[in-house]
Amino acid sequence: MLTAFAILTDGLVYAAYLFVVAIGLTLIFGVMKILNVAHGAFYAFGAYGSATAVGLYFDRGLPVAGGFLLMVLAGMTLGLVIGFVLERGILRLVYGKDEVIVVLVTYAVFLILEDVVILIWGPGTYPAYQPLVAAGNVAVGRLILSGYDLGLIGFAVVLAFAARLALRHTRYGRLLTVVIFDRETAAAFGIDVTTVYTATFVLGAVLGALGGAVMAPKIAVTLGIGVEVIVLAFAVVAIGGMGSVEGALVGAVIVGLCRAAAVHLVPQVELFVIYGVMALVLVFRPYGLFTRARPRRI
C-alpha cells in the first residue's frame, strides 16, 4: 500500500516537472510549427538566473517568502529578454523556410547559448537548495514527502488550468487557437500572425525559463542541464501530441507514473520506460494522443 502511494506521489512529482518544462515547447510548436531545440537553453538560463538570485538573497538572511518570489521572477525575466531578442534578432529571419533549416537554426542558437552560459556563469555549480529546505516535509508512514515537491504539483496544476483558461476565454488565447488550427486562414481573416508569433515565442521562452527556475532548488545548476531537458520535453510532447497543452499534461502524467512504477517495481527498466511509452503511443497514434485528425490538402 505504501509502495502504491509512493508510486502515485513520485509519479505526480515527476509529471509536474515534465509538464512545466514541456508546456513552452509544445506551445511554440503548436503556433509556429517550430521544434525549438533552444528551449533547453531557456530552461538553463532560468535555472542559472534563479540560482544566482536565490543564492544572493538567502546569503543576506532575508525572509523566506521573498526568496520564492525572486526565484520565479528572476527566471521569467531572463526568459522574457532572451526570447524577445532571439525572436526579433534571428527567428523572424527564417520564418517560411524549410522546417529542417529552422530546427538547425534553433540548434545553433542552443549551442551558442550554452557557451554564453559559460561566459556568464563559468563552469562551476550553483546550488540553490534553500527554498527546498525551507518548504519542509511531511511524513506518511515511513515515507517522507517534500513540501517543495507537493508545491510543484500544485504549481503544475495551476499552470495547466491557467493555460486552458487563457486559451479558451481570452481574446489572445482565441487568436492563438485560430493560428494553431490554420495559420493561412487566420492571416486571411486579418489576424496579425507575425505579432502572434513574437508573443508566442516570448511566452514559450518565459515558460521554459520558469521551468528552470522552479527546478533550480532541486538540482545542482551546472553545465549541460538544458540537454537532458530538451530530450525529456520532446518525449512528453510527442506522446501528448505536438502543439497540445492538454496532451503535454497527459503525456507528462503517463510518463511520470510509468517511470515511478518502474523505479519501485522493476528498476532495471527505468532507463527504457520513458522511450518505451513514447514508442508504444506513436505506434498506435503517430501524431500523439491529442492531435486532431488532419484534412488532406490538395
Add this chain to the structure above:
Amino acid sequence: MQHHPVRNSAAAVLTVAAAWALQGAAQAQQATVKLGIVSFLTGPAAGPFGIPGRNAAEILIEALNAGGAPAPYNTVGLGGARIEAKYVDEVGSTANQVTEFRNLVQRDNVDAVVGYVSSGSCLAVAPAAEELKELTVLYDCGTPRIFEEGPHKYVFRVTPHATMDSVAAARYATHSIKDISTYSGLNQNYAWGQDSWRDFVLAMKVLAPKAGVDKELFPKLFAGEYGAEISALLTSSSQFIHSSFYDGDLEAFVFQATARGLLQRMPVVMTTGESAMQRLGAGLPDGTIIGGRGPHGMLSKPSPLNDWFQKVYTDRYGVRPTYPSYHMAQSILGLKTAWDKAAAGAGARPGIDQVIAAFEGIEFQGPSATIRMALGKGHQGISEISYGTSRFNKQTGRPDLVDVVFYPAECVNPPDGMTAVAWLEGGMKGAMCN
C-alpha cells in the same frame, strides 16, 4: 664580372644571421616538449572534474618550466626541456575523442598526451595511442578494463583504477557500521556506476557475507530528479546506501534526499564525495562516508609537496584542489619522473621508447601518495586510499572529515596479472592490510 664589396658583405651577414636563426629555432624546438592535455572544459563534467584537472596541469607545467616545484621536482620541465601545452576539450562522443587524439599527434605533433576523465574516452583512445605509437598518460578515468583486456606499450595510467575505490568503501562501511544486514545502491546507469556497484557488492560478499542487497537503483546519467529513488530507499530496510554518483547528480541527490530526511535516516557511502564537499558545504549531512579516489584533498596527509600544491592552487583559483586535480598533478609528475630518468640515461633528449622503458614499474611521490606502477606490466599505478566521515564544523561553517582511515595499496588492489573481478570473487586473497 664586377664585384660589389658592400653588397657581398651584406649578403654574407644575412646568410650567417639566417643560419644562426635557423639553428636557434631548431634548438628551441629541441628544448621544448609538446604535451596535449585533454580534459572536459565544457559540459556537465567540466566543473567537478575537467576544470580542476586543467587547472592542476597549468600550475604544474608553469612551476616545472620555472624549475620552481618542490624537490625532487625542482628541475626544469621534462629532462631540461620546457613543456609547451595544448589544451583540448574532452566533450563529445568517443569517436570525437579519437579524432581529436589523431589531430594532436599528427597535426600538432605533440610528444605525449596526458588526459581523459571518461572511461569511455580512455577505452577509445588507448588503441589509437598504440596504433600511432604515441606516449599517452590517462589521468582520471577509472575503468579497470584498460589493462585487463590486454597489454599496452604506449599507454600508462598513474591513477589507480576504480576497484580500489569500491573495495576501500566496503572496508570502511564494515568498519564504521556494525552488524550490517542489508544495504542498497544508487549508481548511474552506465559503465562507471555499474562497475562500481559490482565491485562493491563483490567486496561486501567477502567482508560481510551475511549482508544482503536490498535496492539496486540505476537512474539515468544526469537525470537530475531522484524523487522515486528516494522514496524507494525510504521505504527500504537498508542500513546504508552505496553511491558512486558524481558531479551535479551527486549534489542534486544530496539536496533532494536531505529535504526528505533520507540522509538523516541512513548514511551514504559516496565514493567520489570529496570532489563535491566544498560545494555542498553545510548541505552535506553529518555521518556521510566520503571517498576521493585516493588519499587526496581533504583526505590527504600534509607533506611539503602537498602543502605547496594546495597553496599554489588555492592562491590562484580560490578553492582547494579536489581529487581530479591530484590525479592530473600525479600524472604529470609521473611523466616527469620517467622523462628525467630516461634523459639522464640517454645523456640527451630521450626517445619515446626510452621514456617508456623508464616509466614501466617506477615508483614516485605524488602530492598526496606514493605511486607504484605495479599492475598492467608496469603501466598501471597503485597507491593507498583513504575514507572519512563528514562532521560539520560550526567554527568554520564547513564540513570536516573525521575518523579518516588509510588503506595500503596492497589491501585494496588486485595483484598484477589478475582481473579485479577474479580477485574479488576469489575472496581478495593476498590482500595485505596491516
